[in-house]
Amino acid sequence: MTTFLRQLTSLTTHFIRVELANLERLLSPILFSTTILILFFFAFSPMDQEVFVKVYIAQTFLSMFFALQIGFARIFEPDDQDDAFTLLRTYKPIPEAWFLSKYIVITLFGVLVISSTMGLSIFFNQSINISVASWSVFLVAILALLGIAALGLLLSAMMLKADAKQILYPLLYFPLTTPVLLAAVQCSQEILINNMSLSELLSSWLGLLLVFDAIYIILSTLLFGELVKSE
Amino acid sequence: MRESKDILAGLIGLVLVFIGWWYAFSFTPVDAQQGAVYRIIYIHVPAAASALGLCSLGLLVTSIWGLLKPSEKILQASRSWVEVGLIFTTITLLTGSIWGKSTWGTWWTWDARLTTTFLLAILLLAYLLLYNSLRQGKQRIRICSVLGILICVDVPIIYKSVSWWRTLHQPSSIIEQGGRTMDPAMYNALLLNIFLIAIFSTLLWMIRFKNLRLHDQMTQDSFEGVS
Numbered sequence: 001m002t003t004f005l006r007q008l009t010s011l012t013t014h015f016i017r018v019e020l021a022n023l024e025r026l027l028s029p030i031l032f033s034t035t036i037l038i039l040f041f042f043a044f045s046p047m048d049q050e051v052f053v054k055v056y057i058a059q060t061f062l063s064m065f066f067a068l069q070i071g072f073a074r075i076f077e078p079d080d081q082d083d084a085f086t087l088l089r090t091y092k093p094i095p096e097a098w099f100l101s102k103y104i105v106i107t108l109f110g111v112l113v114i115s116s117t118m119g120l121s122i123f124f125n126q127s128i129n130i131s132v133a134s135w136s137v138f139l140v141a142i143l144a145l146l147g148i149a150a151l152g153l154l155l156s157a158m159m160l161k162a163d164a165k166q167i168l169y170p171l172l173y174f175p176l177t178t179p180v181l182l183a184a185v186q187c188s189q190e191i192l193i194n195n196m197s198l199s200e201l202l203s204s205w206l207g208l209l210l211v212f213d214a215i216y217i218i219l220s221t222l223l224f225g226e227l228v229k230s231e
Numbered sequence: 232m233r234e235s236k237d238i239l240a241g242l243i244g245l246v247l248v249f250i251g252w253w254y255a256f257s258f259t260p261v262d263a264q265q266g267a268v269y270r271i272i273y274i275h276v277p278a279a280a281s282a283l284g285l286c287s288l289g290l291l292v293t294s295i296w297g298l299l300k301p302s303e304k305i306l307q308a309s310r311s312w313v314e315v316g317l318i319f320t321t322i323t324l325l326t327g328s329i330w331g332k333s334t335w336g337t338w339w340t341w342d343a344r345l346t347t348t349f350l351l352a353i354l355l356l357a358y359l360l361l362y363n364s365l366r367q368g369k370q371r372i373r374i375c376s377v378l379g380i381l382i383c384v385d386v387p388i389i390y391k392s393v394s395w396w397r398t399l400h401q402p403s404s405i406i407e408q409g410g411r412t413m414d415p416a417m418y419n420a421l422l423l424n425i426f427l428i429a430i431f432s433t434l435l436w437m438i439r440f441k442n443l444r445l446h447d448q449m450t451q452d453s454f455e456g457v458s
Contacts, residue, residue: 102443149310151381163364171357176351176381179388215384226298226373 007093016220018078019105025074026109033067033117043123051194052125055134057188064141065181066149070186075106076160095225102153103220110145116140136187136198140209144184146178147213150220157227179192180216183209209223244431251277251427255420262417268333269433275326276421277428278319279381282351285429286316287386294379301372307443309379310362315436317355319428331427354382379425 017167019026120142123131155172159165187206190196198206255273262269274427289312297305327345332338339345365371413421 030353042294154377154381158361158377161370161374162361163366164360165364168357168361168364171353175354175357176385178347178350179385219380219384223298223377226377227370228368229373 004094004097008101008206010102011093011097015078015101016108019109022078025071025077026112027107029067029071029113030116032070032139033063033113034120036063036066037117037120037124046070053132053192054138054189056121056125057137057185057192059142060118061141061181061185062092063121064114067117068110068145068148069154069170069173071109071113072156072173073165074105075102075153075158080160096221096226098228099153099221099224103150106149106153107145110149111142114141114145130173132192134191136191138216139198140184140187140191140206143206143209143213144180147180147209147216150213150217151176151180154216154220154227157224160227180209180212183212201221237441240434241438247427248431251420251424255424259416259420260414262403263332268330271330273420273424274325275330276365277424278322278326280425280431281349281428282316282319282323283389285432285434286312286319287383290316290379291383294376294383297376297379301369301376303367303372303447304444306362306372306375307447310359310374311436311440311443313355313358314439315432317352317359318435319432320348320352320355324352344389345438347385351382351389353358353387354385358382397450435441 018046037059040055041062044055044059117139118138125229146181152173155169155176157167162168183205187201187209189197190201190205202210252273257271257376259270290309293305293309293312297309320434324345327348328338331340331345358375361378362371365374
């Protein structure tokens with residue numbers, strides 16, 4: 001247990017340093033989500049107030065979803081460049097510690113993407129007299145992130161040896177994350193349109209979101225070790 | 232000799248499927264609301280049951296097995312289930328589309344079950360693409376097994392999508408709480424067809440599995456011949 005925690009702490013610190021050393025890797029998904037948001041606003045404005053909330057949720061979640069995919073797909077790039085996979089054959093970390101450290105880093109990065117996308121989306125919507133700023137929706141987005149980050153990380157590890165990873169990654173990422181995204185969007189609609197609370201949603205969409213989070217986190221933690229085993 | 236056995240197995244499977252359809256078309260009443268067009272369920276539902284039930288179960292079992300005891304043989308068993316599953320998922324989507332045109336008035340709508348079934352077809356196709364983009368070895372077996380397990384997670388969503396989302400697709404009328412809503416003659420014909428298509432799927436899987444093994448053997452022999 002001590003070895004596990006020691007490895008988890010040192011790997012997490014190392015991965016955060018690596019990400020911070022390459023700020024363009026951190027900033028490019030945020031810029032990408034901003035660009036998509038601008039395109040959405042330009043395409044949909046002016047908007048009927050009735051459909052406004054639905055469009056706001058769709059455009060915010062889709063922008064985050066696309067931007068996160070870029071971040072997830074590149075999470076093993078530094079390890080690949082530094083020949084970490086070859087070096088790890090001689091000193092193997094506990095796979096779960098390796099997975100969780102990457103997971104912590106990618107979740108922190110995801111929180112940054114979500115905060116900036118939601119902040120910008122709220123800012124761009126100031127001209128319409130409907131308040132869309134909600135901590136509950138932010139929490140739902142974070143819960144969605146927990147599930148798709150685990151899956152995104154697992155898929156990224158799967159794609160390390162694939163020839164056509166640029167095509168295959170989105171082909172697997174989008175269909176597999178659909179249940180989480182659908183549950184998050186439906187939860188947000190219930191919160192913003194029907195003024196439902198999170199506790200009320202626990203028996204329906206929020207419950208489904210949590211179930212999928214649990215499935216993806218557990219499966220990814222268990223299966224990651226299989227993917228980084230040597231031949 | 233081996234080839235003629237496979238052809239015979241395939242023909243037996245086809246004959247069984249036609250017997251099932253002949254029974255369903257001859258001995259079941261016409262639906263009061265939908266007329267004769269409802270009979271497409273004798274192709275649509277068994278194909279869906281085969282894709283979501285048998286093939287998914289086969290994929291799940293072989294994928295878990297592939298992780299526990301990685302071997303090329305077990306990977307080919309998984310791949311065969313994916314291919315058979317893809318065939319039956321495509322049949323499900325096509326027959327559903329034809330049925331949709333006559334009952335809902337449209338070939339396609341973004342209904343929850345249609346969307347999730349379509350996503351399953353994409354995932355099965357992606358499995359085959361991933362399989363082809365990886366080099367032979369234990370790593371490929373592990374990666375494909377992990378993906379196989381992830382795909383199987385999608386199956387309960389497709390099954391429950393009709394009750395989770397308010398959709399156009401009719402709710403389950405075979406396995407239902409509070410009794411069946413189906414005429415007994417229709418129900419028996421449907422069960423017979425599900426059973427026969429399951430046999431046909433298994434035969435298809437066996438033939439495809441043998442073909443893949445043979446292909447693997449030939450590739451290995453040709454490499455040994457060169458070296």
